[in-house]
Amino acid sequence: MNLFADIRSLVLTSLEAMVAEGLLPAGLETANVAVEPPRDALHGDMATNAAMVLAKPAGKKPRDIADALVVKLAADPRVAVAEVAGPGFINMRLEGDVWGALVQAVLKADSFGTSTMGGGKKVNVEYVSANPTGPMHVGHTRGAVFGDALASLLDFAGYDVTREYYINDGGAQVDVLARSAFERYREANGLSPELAEGLYPGDYLVPVGEALKEKYGDSLLDQPEEVWLQDVRLFATEAMMDMIRADLKSLGVEMDSFFSEKSLYDTGLIEAAIGELKDKGLIYRGTLEPPKGKLPEDWEPREQTLFRSTAHGDDVDRPIQKSDGAWTYFAPDIAYHYNKVKRGFDEIIDIFGADHGGYVKRMKAAVSALSDGKVACDIKLIQLVKLIKDGQEMKMSKRAGTFVTLRDVVEEVGADVTRFVMLTRKNDAPLDFDFDKVMEQSKDNPVFYVQYAHARVQSVLRKAHDAGVTLTDVANLTDDAEITLARKLADWPRQVEIAAKGHEPHRIAFYLYELASDFHALWNKGNDKPQLRFLQDDLAASSAKIALPRAVAVVISAGLGILGVTPANEMR
Incomplete structure (x- = not known):
């Protein structure tokens, strides 16, 4: 039942x-x-803008449309009152039995609130995708929670969702990882590690x-870098990914797919993606305009291979191959998204850190070009998290090896608290995570x-069970506080x-807080009005009163499930 629908x-x-x-x-x-x-809830239970929206195309005054429409609406048995407000808005108040029927629908439904809106469309949600160079820090945590909750939300709304992690194992950072790991290998063999500037010093x-x-053993100690670099890089990357998978699992995040950036190189995948764009007339040789503002000292105009991304909404065309023939960072990203398009996704969602803001338009342009505008692409940027403990901000530096890991946070406050708090602000707003609060x-x-x-x-x-109350789906709602709570369930x-x-x-987190507030308000009102208490002396009366809180629990449990939080059965 979707009462608003x-x-x-x-x-x-x-x-x-x-x-x-x-x-x-x-x-x-x-x-x-x-x-x-x-x-304003005093104006009724529901409102519609129908007359305001249709007035201009109908060539009529909104008030005239509204006056005729309220007559039709008021004739429906569910509508107690329909009245025109202001220039043409319509407010409706529903009959009391509608709310009892709603509670009954919540309790009878297999999963109240699920939607068919998605229609089974295939959606790829790529999130976390942290460099495999160390344990996940608190900055990754917010993106992991957001992406995982979004995937669950889309699944709840009827989409076919794939959760994906893009392993950034094709760039220079994994060489730095290999060299850092090699120094720890030397240390394990009794030598002093030489952690030069730029290496990862973390324990x-x-x-x-x-x-x-x-x-x-010690067989690599006397070997030149070109002998051991590839093997150590692979070994260290796999070790880091094992650590990352374990970190994610501690947060309740499990991916459906891991995609390696390295798999794009020397396999023809980048060339195929660029070839697709070339066939569409979107690749050309050219020289970019100088950047706005003060020019960097080393800037010079040079011919490059460019993607005509402006044809698909970008501000400037983007280089995909350098003058020396090497691919830019953007080229493998194009190839990766080309792979997603080829896998048949109807929609692609990327969860990026706030520092990737400059990538949004170019990535959307690439997906639009590769799919001829048929595949939607949305990019969500995750703002920073400020950790606060004992009233002081905690400073972090991965290079210095001083950072708070995802595991640190989970072990201190638990996965459920971590996940919920990370969703108490919109993704593009900064978030303070205060360990005490x-x-x-x-x-x-x-x-x-x-x-x-x-x-x-x-x-x-539990008390009702001990008292021998028989549970029923029939609710007896008479007080304004009960109706207010039922209205919130309907939403x-x-x-x-x-x-x-x-x-x-x-x-979802905001809604759950509002629902909980309305529930606690009814609970507190019952302290002054015994007739509102869920447990009455009469067992039949108790049964009718308990239906509403049972429905509240159903919705809270569903909402927390989307957020990846386990509902509490008791507070400790």
């Missing part, structure tokens, strides 16, 4: 009747007709050095407040679709 259907049916009666012209576009909660490579010794047991801590609501329901159900399917359409899983 049902009432929107009522609005559209009423508009069709008005067309049939000659009150409106035929052929009006109704895609922008919406039914949503009014800005996390000590076990890799010991493992290299176990495999090679996220463990607070107060209304100001969203994760506690939501979990507390679920735990309270479970406590009620769940709508919020799922809004969040999925906008690729905004933070909306």
Whole structure:
């Protein structure tokens, strides 16, 4: 049951009747007709903009359309009152039995709020994709949580989702990793490591050095770099990926697919992707305009191979091959996305760090060109996380080997708290992660407040079981606080679709906090009004009262499931 969608259907049916009666012209576009909660709950349960949207194309005053439309809406048995507000907005108040039927629908549904909006479309969500040069730090954590929650949200909304990790193992950073690991190998063989400027100094490579010794003994010590570099690079990269997989698992993140950048080189895949663009007339030899502002000292105009990305919405054309014939960093990225297009995805979503903002337009242009505009590409940028402990910001530097890892955070506060808190801000807004505040047991801590609501329901159900209450799906809703809570439940399917359409899983966290707030408000009201308490002296009355909190628990559990958080059955 999607009550907002049902009432929107009522609005559209009423508009069709008005067309049939000659009150409106035929052929009006109704895609922008919406039914949503009014800005002020005192105005009713639902509002529609139908008259405002259709007035201009219909050549009529919005108020005239609204006056005729409210007559049709009020005739429906679900609508108690329909009235015109302002220039032509329509507010509706629903009959009381609608809310009882909603609670019943929540309890009877296999998975209330799931949607068919996605229609089984194939979506690739690529996230994390941290360089395989060390353990994941807290900056990666936010992207991992966001991407994983987005994938779950899209799955809940009816899409066929693939979770993918792109292994950046084709660049110079893995050579730096190999040289760093080799120094730890020397250390394992009793020599002093020479961690020169630019190498990774972290102790996390000590076990890799010991493992290299176990495999090679001291046979590599006197060998030149060209002998050992490739083998050590592969060994160290695999060790880092094992560590990253374990880190992700501790956070509850498991990928469907890992794609190696290295697999694009010397396999013809880059050449095939560039060839595809060339066949479309989008590759040419040219010289770029000088960058705006002060010119770098080493800048000089030179002919390069360019991708005509401006033909697909980019600001400037992009180099894909240097004057010496080497590929630019952009070329393998094009090839990787060409591979996604060839795998048949209908939509591609990339989760990038905030420092990749300059990549958005060029990557979207590449996907548009490679798919002839048929594959949608959305790129979400993840802003930085500021860690705070004891009131002080924690400073980090991967190069210096001083950084807070994903595992550090999870071990201190738990995966559930970590995941929920990382979704309490929109992805493009900075986030403060205060170790003290996220463990607070107060209304100001969203994760506690939501979990507390679920735990309270479970406590009620345990007591009801002990008292011999028979559970029923029939709800007895009489108080405004009960109706308010039922209204919020009704909004769940709508919020799922809004969040999925906008690729905004933070909306789920926001909704759950609001739902928990309405639930706690009803609970507290029951302290003053015994008739509102879920457990009554009369067993039948208890059964009818418990249906509403049971429905709340169903929705909280579903929402937390999307966020990857385990619902709490009791607070400790």
